[in-house]
Amino acid sequence: MDCTGFPLRAERGGAAKGMAIVIDLRAAGYSYGGSAGALSGIDLSLPAGSFHFLTGPSGAGKTTLLKLCYGELKPSEGQVALFGKDSRMLSRDGLALVRQRIGVVHQDCRFLDHLTLAENLALPLLVAGRDPARETESLSQLMSWVGLSHRATAYPPALSGGERQRAALARAVIMDPDVIIADEPTGNVDWEMSQRLLTLLGELNRLGKTVLLATHDLALIRAAKPLVQARVLRLADGRVQAAGTEL
Amino acid sequence: MTRLRPLLDALRQRLADLAELALxxxxxxxxxxxxxxxxxxxxxxxxxxxxxxxxxxxxxxxxxxxxxxxAEDLAQSMTIRLAAPAAEADAQQAAVLAILAETPGVASARALTPAEQAALLEPWLGPDLPLDRLPLPRLIDLVGGEDLDVEGLRLRLAGEVPGAVLDDHTDWRAxxxxxxxxxxxxxxxxxxxxxxxxxxxxxxxxxxxxxxxxxxxxxxxxxxxxxxxxxxxxxxxxxxxxxxxxxxxxxxxxxxxxxxxxxxxxxxxxxxxxxxxxxxxxxxxxxxxxxxxxxxxxxxxxxxxxxxxx
Known part of the structure; x- marks a missing residue:
């Protein structure tokens, strides 16, 4: 993988690193109607520039917690503040603007299969009203950063699992977001690729990005120790069982 | 003007939306x-x-x-039906035509010839009937203008030629x-x-x-x-x-x-x-x-x- 340094804007709000709370959950909970995936009484604050692993067994509610953090779900109890704004009070346009500041890497990547990789990566720019044609250099550098320059014209179904995850990461950061949320990004890739993805996320964190990464892979968390200063959140039975554990 | 501003802004936004949609x-x-x-x-x-x-x-x-x-064609077209004894038919027909000639608004008036009447009846009675022996009324085709006083003409005909009946086709035109x-x-x-x-x-x-x-x-x-x-x-x-x-x-x-x-x-x-x-x-x-x-x-x-x- 011909990774080079992260090409987009340099660290911003560095002074605020470790100070400002970008995502704040207060006694937050969510219920789907049954007990599966339900969360209750979650208190969690993500300071700007922090790196958190979210771990726990399958069905513990990791994905639900992440969805609360990027506003796909709104809490049925308590409060979730995104950049200081109560997610339940955000208008739909307001939520869209908040999402432009949060890059999300889904486990299944969620690409539009009729668009090429380059078009998929440029999609966040397009929907934000920016002209991708004027940002071809940034796009090119970003694809080079994740080692996918040679796959620009490929369609998502033709990409391997590792390529898809790296592309999803590139799409998540194309808007130079403040927060990156990744849901099991290494779930479908081999160990080597997991390490590479972790390296990229660590690089982003060193640039001041807040990272929240959900994984059930404890080996990955251990492997991150030399790369990032991270805290581990363990989620079980719908609650954060251990918060703030230093790696 | 202040009250109109939100309305104008909304209108401007709609026009912008339409322009974006079109382009x-x-x-x-x-x-x-x-x-x-x-x-x-x-x-x-x-x-x-x-x-x-x-x-x-x-x-x-x-x-x-x-x-x-x-409505237009039939409103202008009228027929005068003249029922008179054979001996008086020609005289009464001439009298009707004379009245029509001096009536304002009459564009044209013409008595149908026996051959034309026979042609009209042929679809119903066949070609071989001796129509000349039947007591058929004389028919006068009349085309009126917009200024023709139909009721006045009807009254005058009733007074001067009692056997003449003006039919303006209203009954079947409507x-x-x-x-x-x-x-x-x-x-x-x-x-x-x-x-x-x-x-x-x-x-x-x-x-x-x-x-x-x-x-x-x-x-x-x-x-x-x-x-x-x-x-x-x-x-x-x-x-x-x-x-x-x-x-x-x-x-x-x-x-x-x-x-x-x-x-x-x-x-x-x-x-x-x-x-x-x-x-x-x-x-x-x-x-x-x-x-x-x-x-x-x-x-x-x-x-x-x-x-x-x-």
Missing amino acids: GDRASDRVVPPTGHTVWLTVLSAAAMAFLAVFALALTQATGRLADAW PLVAAADRLRMLGWLALVLIAGVMGAVVSLAAQAALAANAEVIRVLRLIGARDFYVARAFTRRVTLRALAGAAGGTVLGMIAVTLLPSEPATGGFLTYLGFSGAGWLAPILVPLFAGLAAFLATRRAALRALARFE
Whole structure:
């Protein structure tokens, strides 16, 4: 993988690193109607520039917690503040603007299969009203950063699992977001690729990005120790069982 | 002025929305997958409805012209029936013609010849009847102008030639005009029904397109697309398809109407079925209406579909 340094804007709000709370959950909970995936009484604050692993067994509610953090779900109890704004009070346009500041890497990547990789990566720019044609250099550098320059014209179904995850990461950061949320990004890739993805996320964190990464892979968390200063959140039975554990 | 500002701002925003919808951009258009059965559903249903709408428009205009023609032609044409003993018939006929000659508003008056009367009766009585032996009334064909005082003429004839009866065809003209008017109403009703069906079909096609692309909508929302952006992408796609389909259907409909026999030997309704003069502009409204219906239906369906996603 011909990774080079992260090409987009340099660290911003560095002074605020470790100070400002970008995502704040207060006694937050969510219920789907049954007990599966339900969360209750979650208190969690993500300071700007922090790196958190979210771990726990399958069905513990990791994905639900992440969805609360990027506003796909709104809490049925308590409060979730995104950049200081109560997610339940955000208008739909307001939520869209908040999402432009949060890059999300889904486990299944969620690409539009009729668009090429380059078009998929440029999609966040397009929907934000920016002209991708004027940002071809940034796009090119970003694809080079994740080692996918040679796959620009490929369609998502033709990409391997590792390529898809790296592309999803590139799409998540194309808007130079403040927060990156990744849901099991290494779930479908081999160990080597997991390490590479972790390296990229660590690089982003060193640039001041807040990272929240959900994984059930404890080996990955251990492997991150030399790369990032991270805290581990363990989620079980719908609650954060251990918060703030230093790696 | 202060009160008007929100209204003006809203109007400006609507115009900007429409301009964006009309112009669009190729990159945003690519967001919606280009293929799928809804493409043909939208295009073909809009084309079929437009084709029918053109015929309904032609029917409506034709019946209107037919009603006007019947009302106008028959209103000017009258008949005087003169029943008199054979010995006095010529004298009374001359008296009637003399009265007509000096009556203002009479454009022309002419007594039918025995041969013409025989030709009129031939379909009912056959060619071999000895009509000259029958006590047939004399018939005088009269064409009146707008200033003809029909009632005054009737009274004068009753006073001076009691055997002469003026028939202005009112009794049998009125049902014909009423029938033509009802036909015209049916034409309008057909247009309304076609418009309703077109709106419903396009709406269903839009909903099908949105349902088939639910994941696209979800992804667009998750990467920060505003509702307006997503709705516009789908609205523009469906609107342009409906517009194209309706334009094709309209052109085919106009060609079909043009190819209808224009002057059949027997004359009649087909003579009128078609467009004339400014009436040719009416079909242009069909694709515009289809586009508008598609725009409104898709926008509504898109916003409803978007409401399912945060």
